[in-house]
Amino acid sequence: MHAIQQQYWAVRDYLSPVLKESKFKEHGRITPEEFVAAGDFLSYKFPVWTWEKGDASRARDYLPADRQYLVTRGVPCLRRATSLAYTDADEDAERLLSFGDPSSGAADEWVETHAGRNATVDSAANPGEIDDIPDLDGDGLAGAMANVSMTSETGATVGETPDLDDIPDMEEDGLEEDEDEATMAPSAPKSGVPTSSGVIDASQVGVANGNLLQVRTYDVMITYDKYYQTPRIWLIGYDENRSPLTPSQIFQDVSADHALKTVTIEGFPHSALQAASVHPCKHASVMKKVIERMNAGVVQEQLAARKNSGKPQDKDKDGKKKWAFGRKGGKDDNLKGAGEDEEVEGMRVDFYLVVFLKFIASIVPTIEVDSTTAF
Amino acid sequence: MPVVQFAPFASLVQPGFWHELTRMKIDVLRLSDEALTVSGSYSVGRSIRDRETGQDIALGCNLIVGEDAYQKASQLPPMSVAATGVFKNYNTIEDFKAADKAALCNDVASKIWDSIISTKNTSLLTQFLLITFADLKKYQYVYWFAFPAFVSKPAWEISESGWKPAQDEIKGLESIYDSLHKSIQSFFLVKEVGDIVVVGSVEQYDAFFAGVAPENRIIGFLDPSALPENPGWPLRNLLTYLRVVYPSQTSSIRVLCWRDSEKPIAGNPWKSRFGVVTIREGDPTAKPSAIGWERLPTTNKLSARVADLAPMMDPRRLADQAV
Structure with missing residues (x-):
């Protein structure tokens, strides 16, 4: 038994320098091991995120085979970011979010832009190209077809309009002619009127609010980008009828500062898919700034915790905040021997992806990718 | 007393499924149009609160098929269960149109009924049927789902x-x-x-x-x-x-x-x-009729639908888009 433990320590010693070498606080980049650690933390704390293997032939050997990338599916997106045109009058819409354990009094604060902003009237009246994907339902096909052209922001047609002419009317007559009374009619009941418990159907939202709100969903993936040494985010979107979104439709959900500049369509590294991705060239510097700010708060808090308590490790173990910034801290300290580590640790790298998601949320403000607001 | 109205399944096909179908069609299936067994999944119904209006918005009753649908064991997201399906890809659009849709749906319904009568196994109760025609050159996929369900007479x-x-x-x-x-x-x-x-x-x-x-x-x-x-x-x-x-x-x-x-x-x-x-008295042992072809979300009519993946798959279109 002891031998196994020694083996374990040997392996841990062998691995730990890699983690210590990393200076994620200095330059915002992380190692693959830290990516896995941060991903483990994210998926442990927020089970909507899960690890995926991806295509075995495309697996990256510096990541564990069963932890190639993180994925969460069906992330809702209620409004288009393009309808959130940012004006000076909205400057005050920023909101400080408390971010941490409020009871400790030293919670970190976070600025949320776009807080409570209404969709601009103009964009509601001019929904642009968020019309329905055409179906094969005869009439209206030609009209609907006009809307699938890939139009860039300037209105220039980028791609050719696909030719659906040779796929004929596909409606079936004589199939299930009887209306089934036990099948919920999609639009008939309580159209637009919220039910007693206030839940409305996603397909009815536009009717209910009169502001052309269309609920899209996104599958969001996080991969590790070896070159930039940061996580990288990928998006695959579906419209309210569950048809895949075209690139130009996806760009409607990206804030204007980033669409077509930092967000592009590229091959997803772990399968044959093409997906929208936020280019990671600026991730490290942004993450560095964010981490610096947060770290200052965390260090202060930890120092305060040590002053207040003669046995910092015990405090750490029992403290409510332990899981957030020191989940591994308590354990490691105990293994090393309590009390010999006088250095203040600051923010753990485990927390990296949680912070990263908050940063990504500013690029795609209407996609509810940041499920971590619970704390 | 009011009749129970069930919310029908709504199919959601991840682009990975079409990528995989394209690969299989070229490398494995070729001209075969035999029915295959595929797997999908559904999770608990989710709703999201709109921060602006405070209303809860229900996110569809989705049955999802993805890239791993052709594999035997697939990884499921939390609080999700698998559903098996019969998948049939037709080589031409004419075959697709000529297929006897009612018979196909009834076949699956009969399989469900048989499992109720003989094995009394609940794992086969939720099955789906998917018929497709894949236009590989244009990256367009015509597809139609059915989720066979028995019509109870009298109704619940x-x-x-x-x-x-x-x-x-x-x-x-x-x-x-x-x-x-x-x-x-x-x-x-x-x-x-x-x-x-x-x-x-x-x-x-x-x-x-x-x-x-x-x-x-x-x-x-x-x-x-x-x-x-x-x-x-x-x-x-x-x-x-x-x-x-x-x-x-x-x-x-x-x-x-x-x-x-x-x-x-x-x-x-x-x-x-x-x-x-x-439920009022009826004859439970008689095999009920089945329904379940998916309706178009836009018109609520019984019809196949098209997934146009050209913007995301056609190399030429992608090259145009890249700046």
């Missing part, structure tokens, strides 16, 4: 009190959550013994409910619907199953629609719903 009715929050009726939601979290089941039984609730599988109905009063018996299912008044599609076939296999005990059933993917944060209510459904 919901009691006067209607569908209400499960926490008003059932004390032990937390222990139900724990046991579902440990091993997720599409359908399950719950019995209340004193203050304790116990979860069991439907296959052990007789042994599980032996000596349990009818008012302490609950039938539960993982509910993909998030609409307060409409239970999800899988309940239809489960009710048919119970009616056929246990006709004497099931003229009134207490139903738990399980909709919680995680324990509610302090102060928030559980999302699961509860209702008592009843």
